[in-house]
Amino acid sequence: MTGRASAKGTKLYRSGRSLIALGAAIVWAALVVTQAYAHALLIKSNPSANAILKEAPAQVELFFSESVAPGLSTIGVLDSTGKAVDLGDVRVDAGNPTRMTVSLGSLPDGVYTVSWKAISATDGHLTSGSYPFAVGSGNAAALAAQTQKTSSELPASALISKWLLLASLALIVGWLSFIEFVWKSALEIRPEPIGYYEPAVWASIIQYALLGLFLALGLSILSEAGQAAGRELALPWAPEAGRVLLGSRIGVIWLARVALACLAVCLSRGRPAVWKRWALFATGLALLLSVSLTAHAATEASPLLPILSDWLHMIGMSFWLGGLVYLMTGLRSLRGLDEVPKTGLASILADRFSVMGLISVGVIGITGLYAAWLRVGSLQALYTSIYGDALLIKQIFVVGLLLLAAVNLVVVSPRLRRARQQQSGDLSLVMHFWQMVLAEVVLGCLLLLSVSLLTYLPPARIVPPTFDRQGSTTAGDLRVSIRIAPGSVGLNTFTVHLTSDGQSVPAVKEALLRFTPSQSNVAPSEAQLIAQGNGDYSVKGSFLSLPGNWQVQVVVRRENQFDQFANFNFSIFPAGASQENAEIPNIAGGLLVLVAVLFVVAMAVLPGKRIPRLGLAIVLSAFLGAAGLFFVTRPVAAVNAQANPIAPDAKSVAAGQALYEAHCVVCHGTTGKGDGPLGKTLIPRPADLTIHAVPGVHTDGQLYDWITNGFPGSAMPAWRDGLSDTDRWNLVNFIRTMAPKTGP
Numbered sequence: 001m002t003g004r005a006s007a008k009g010t011k012l013y014r015s016g017r018s019l020i021a022l023g024a025a026i027v028w029a030a031l032v033v034t035q036a037y038a039h040a041l042l043i044k045s046n047p048s049a050n051a052i053l054k055e056a057p058a059q060v061e062l063f064f065s066e067s068v069a070p071g072l073s074t075i076g077v078l079d080s081t082g083k084a085v086d087l088g089d090v091r092v093d094a095g096n097p098t099r100m101t102v103s104l105g106s107l108p109d110g111v112y113t114v115s116w117k118a119i120s121a122t123d124g125h126l127t128s129g130s131y132p133f134a135v136g137s138g139n140a141a142a143l144a145a146q147t148q149k150t151s152s153e154l155p156a157s158a159l160i161s162k163w164l165l166l167a168s169l170a171l172i173v174g175w176l177s178f179i180e181f182v183w184k185s186a187l188e189i190r191p192e193p194i195g196y197y198e199p200a201v202w203a204s205i206i207q208y209a210l211l212g213l214f215l216a217l218g219l220s221i222l223s224e225a226g227q228a229a230g231r232e233l234a235l236p237w238a239p240e241a242g243r244v245l246l247g248s249r250i251g252v253i254w255l256a257r258v259a260l261a262c263l264a265v266c267l268s269r270g271r272p273a274v275w276k277r278w279a280l281f282a283t284g285l286a287l288l289l290s291v292s293l294t295a296h297a298a299t300e301a302s303p304l305l306p307i308l309s310d311w312l313h314m315i316g317m318s319f320w321l322g323g324l325v326y327l328m329t330g331l332r333s334l335r336g337l338d339e340v341p342k343t344g345l346a347s348i349l350a351d352r353f354s355v356m357g358l359i360s361v362g363v364i365g366i367t368g369l370y371a372a373w374l375r376v377g378s379l380q381a382l383y384t385s386i387y388g389d390a391l392l393i394k395q396i397f398v399v400g401l402l403l404l405a406a407v408n409l410v411v412v413s414p415r416l417r418r419a420r421q422q423q424s425g426d427l428s429l430v431m432h433f434w435q436m437v438l439a440e441v442v443l444g445c446l447l448l449l450s451v452s453l454l455t456y457l458p459p460a461r462i463v464p465p466t467f468d469r470q471g472s473t474t475a476g477d478l479r480v481s482i483r484i485a486p487g488s489v490g491l492n493t494f495t496v497h498l499t500s501d502g503q504s505v506p507a508v509k510e511a512l513l514r515f516t517p518s519q520s521n522v523a524p525s526e527a528q529l530i531a532q533g534n535g536d537y538s539v540k541g542s543f544l545s546l547p548g549n550w551q552v553q554v555v556v557r558r559e560n561q562f563d564q565f566a567n568f569n570f571s572i573f574p575a576g577a578s579q580e581n582a583e584i585p586n587i588a589g590g591l592l593v594l595v596a597v598l599f600v601v602a603m604a605v606l607p608g609k610r611i612p613r614l615g616l617a618i619v620l621s622a623f624l625g626a627a628g629l630f631f632v633t634r635p636v637a638a639v640n641a642q643a644n645p646i647a648p649d650a651k652s653v654a655a656g657q658a659l660y661e662a663h664c665v666v667c668h669g670t671t672g673k674g675d676g677p678l679g680k681t682l683i684p685r686p687a688d689l690t691i692h693a694v695p696g697v698h699t700d701g702q703l704y705d706w707i708t709n710g711f712p713g714s715a716m717p718a719w720r721d722g723l724s725d726t727d728r729w730n731l732v733n734f735i736r737t738m739a740p741k742t743g744p
Helices: 002-032 137-144 156-189 200-229 239-247 249-268 274-292 304-336 339-375 379-384 386-421 427-454 579-605 610-633 650-663 700-709 725-736
Strands: 042-046 059-064 074-078 099-103 110-119 126-135 149-151 469-475 478-485 490-500 510-517 525-528 530-533 536-544 548-557 564-572
Touching: 042 110, 042 126, 059 074, 059 110, 074 099, 156 200, 156 274, 156 304, 156 339, 156 427, 200 239, 200 249, 200 304, 239 249, 239 579, 249 274, 249 579, 274 304, 304 339, 304 427, 339 386, 339 427, 379 386, 386 427, 469 564, 478 548, 478 564, 490 510, 490 548, 510 536, 525 536, 579 610, 650 725, 700 725
Parallel strands: none
Antiparallel strands: 042 059, 059 099, 074 110, 110 126, 126 149, 469 478, 478 490, 490 536, 510 525, 510 548, 530 536, 548 564
16 A cells, blocks of 8 residues: 555656646746736827827827826827927826826927826736827828837736735635634544644744735835836835835825734734634735725726625635645644544545535636626637636636546545545545645645736726716606716716607707806806707717816706706816825825834734844834824825916906907917917917817916916916916916817
């Protein structure tokens, strides 16, 4: 029997070596990948790639498949000599954080290159690219020589940190679940009273998992800052590290993870009280949830269910993979038992783990299918996309794990059960079972690596998020639905759908929209809807010209029926940093203070010489705490620091017109096209105000700033001393009237 067991062991050892070699090959392949697609993909631009424009645009506008991080994402516009021609005022739209803009100066005819870098606000992944456009029809040949490019690097450090994070959390969460659902009950079922005990190696595994957790966190933040800086890793004191840590959603989540990791260290030390174990388990679940908050699931239009599903998916993975590690080491610790009790206990462990494994696999399978439906969408995409290919590779490891589990369930477990029932021992069978579990652990680690790689690939089905404003209500016998796209300050398309008794209302006498802003000093406006057929009515225009709360009323008039009115209330955001982004430094500061406190406590509970360690911990924590208090006490930056204090009423517009005719007509012309008598002689030509005045292109504050301080790179003078604040705001209100009229 010993020789047969040895031969089987040799075969399994060779199989194990093959699995390890396969894993090493996959790791190598993943690490040498340099070109990959990330998450914030460019889906639309204005001007578009290779466009030939008759007139220079006022700004460059980019739209991405995900929200981008303000302060970390950039746009640059270069002329044919490599000189920057943008004004550097890169903004992420608060109402639509997938939209990023930068203003342009007055551009002469020529070919220009837009170079952009987008860091996803959800997962921190980086994409970059460039594309050309031309001003003036004579540049078609020069434009044809340039192409649109999009690229992204997959940092090896990011992949390693993600794998290490998931593996560490699997060990932390899988520990208590294995003890409660498998180990403890197996010892209770044992007919022979051997007493309850836990292998000493489990405490070491938890400590190594906590160490791996901190290594993963440190590597991830340096990798994230490195992406922002354009290299593999950034130094901890690099400016990019500070911007990521204190100015982005990713940084806030990272600080929360560090606080939870410090709490986990505190809970893992000292007397093994029951409440500490459950608290450590809950901490592990919270850390897994933080991973879901930066996963593909968080980018869905309605993210609650996808995030919950992703969280359950990782919990199931942790129960299964973490449980396998503790099962393997638990079996190894039975070496001191006699042959019969050792075989019996191994049999019970196999049965109990099979139950937990089946439940875990069921959860993983259901949530995995849901995730595949969300991110692949079709069988064709499964075979024709990079994400689908990676998902299929992942299934190879899943199938391998299921085959090994099936062999254990169908062959090994019944043989162990028979030996237990016959009260006989079979050490070779126990060893065979242990080797099968070891093989499952190796495959599980490779599976975890494929999961880590999937998080850095874009889904096959990318549905750009919509920030349209929508609503539906009943007015008499009508069901009125409205959609405002894109739902931000400036030009919007308003679509109303009318139904009655479930049938579309294709024609009415009149359909109107009335716009009433919350600012009582701004007059309401009205627009007539145009029938499109099938109960749809629409109009396009810049009726939502100011940020704030608006009431949009739908008025429907029909022959021989009472007029019907449907009211909708919408919040319309200005371009620029959102209130949420403005509050991030304060939130991050509070988390820094919490991390500083928990770090000192964690260092105090660790074994060994405490005085040197505590001294260093106190110094570092004092620095972190002071930095945290500094950011906590900083006032939250205003969303729109230069909001126009003067209503654009007739009096203000008339005053602004008088100022314009006195000071601006000579350059900008009577219509604002930049064709005044002096303007025709200037190089570059004055800005075309009919473009810059369109609501949503620039804020009132930006126009006011240019009037006050001059327009960079042009002959526009600064009117800081020549005009009062009120005069400059009146000018802004008049300039707004130069925007092309798009409504009735």
